[in-house]
Amino acid sequence: MSSIKVVSSKLAAEIDQELMGPQIGFTLQQLMELAGFSVAQTITHEFPINKANPNMKKNVFIIAGPGNNGGDGLVCARHLKLFGYNPIVYYPRRTEKQPFYKQLISQLDFFKVPILSQDDSDNWLDYLKPENTLCIVDAIFGFSFKPPMREPFKSIVDHLIALEDKVPIVAVDIPTGWDVDQGPISETFITPKVLVSLTVPKPCSAFINPKLTSHYVGGRFISREFANKFGFEPFDYEGTDQVLKL
Numbered sequence: 001m002s003s004i005k006v007v008s009s010k011l012a013a014e015i016d017q018e019l020m021g022p023q024i025g026f027t028l029q030q031l032m033e034l035a036g037f038s039v040a041q042t043i044t045h046e047f048p049i050n051k052a053n054p055n056m057k058k059n060v061f062i063i064a065g066p067g068n069n070g071g072d073g074l075v076c077a078r079h080l081k082l083f084g085y086n087p088i089v090y091y092p093r094r095t096e097k098q099p100f101y102k103q104l105i106s107q108l109d110f111f112k113v114p115i116l117s118q119d120d121s122d123n124w125l126d127y128l129k130p131e132n133t134l135c136i137v138d139a140i141f142g143f144s145f146k147p148p149m150r151e152p153f154k155s156i157v158d159h160l161i162a163l164e165d166k167v168p169i170v171a172v173d174i175p176t177g178w179d180v181d182q183g184p185i186s187e188t189f190i191t192p193k194v195l196v197s198l199t200v201p202k203p204c205s206a207f208i209n210p211k212l213t214s215h216y217v218g219g220r221f222i223s224r225e226f227a228n229k230f231g232f233e234p235f236d237y238e239g240t241d242q243v244l245k246l
């Protein structure tokens with residue numbers, strides 16, 4: 001794992017600031033769209049739809065947290081639907097921080113993607129039966145998580161930990177509960193089967209066990225010059241792919 005380029009959380013924050021700063025001018029929506037698309041594409045690589053098997057499981061259960069990691073999950077759900085999966089979103093704490101989150105929800109409604117809310121806190125697990133679920137997308141917390149984990153997320157993550165051996169979890173950017181620099185140091189954390197690091201892996205990715213977790217990088221939105229300025233080489237994406245398995 002040591003050969004994989006990583007950047008510290010501080011540098012990652014500087015990269016984001018500059019990408020969305022006045023000179024480059026990306027918007028958060030643009031980056032989130034590419035991030036969510038990358039996660040959906042990773043799922044097509046790891047869990048491809050087998051058209052020859054009409055009985056294959058196609059449910060993907062996406063848990064979206066209150067911040068931008070959750071937003072990546074909402075975008076991912078829309079693309080999964082377009083790719084032929086049956087996404088189901090659990091979004092227990094909706095945010096008003098960014099007006100475009102409402103639009104992401106409207107788009108999911110438009111594509112008839114079911115969205116469970118806080119009102120489903122007693123029955124959400126009914127939609128996450130291992131016999132029907134191909135994988136879970138952990139879009140709960142990313143690089144701004146600060147332990148200890150508060151409710152309702154603590155209980156949700158405890159349930160996911162109990163399911164880890166039965167349904168593979170795909171973690172968006174940072175496995176939920178991990179410290180961005182120090183990895184799984186808190187008492188409640190997910191061990192994913194797949195990690196999709198966005199833009200560039202953060203130091204916590206050095207703590208994944210490659211025998212248990214496949215590691216992808218996605219969020220293909222930087223140039224070689226920009227990567228070099230921050231001390232790393234860009235990733236060698238194939239063709240039009242938005243993700244690269246490391």
Ligand SMILES: NC(=O)C1=CN([C@@H]2O[C@H](COP(=O)(O)OP(=O)(O)OC[C@H]3O[C@@H](n4cnc5c(N)ncnc54)[C@H](OP(=O)(O)O)[C@@H]3O)[C@@H](O)[C@H]2O)[C@@H](O)CC1
Pocket residue numbers: 016028031032035065066067068069070071072140141142143144145146147148149150151153172173174198
């Ligand atoms: N280039 C980019 O920037 C891009 C970044 N992207 C994505 O954004 C992610 C980072 O997003 P982010 O900064 O919004 O934070 P995130 O990790 O989702 O969580 C913040 C929320 O969690 C909450 N919360 C925190 N600790 C908690 C606790 N212990 N228990 C309970 N709640 C807790 C906190 O609540 P608060 O403390 O504010 O009340 C807040 O609501 C990043 O990993 C990547 O996936 C992409 O979209 C594309 C472009």
Ligand SMILES: [K+]
Pocket residue numbers: 069138139140141142171172173174175176
């Ligand atoms: K996550």
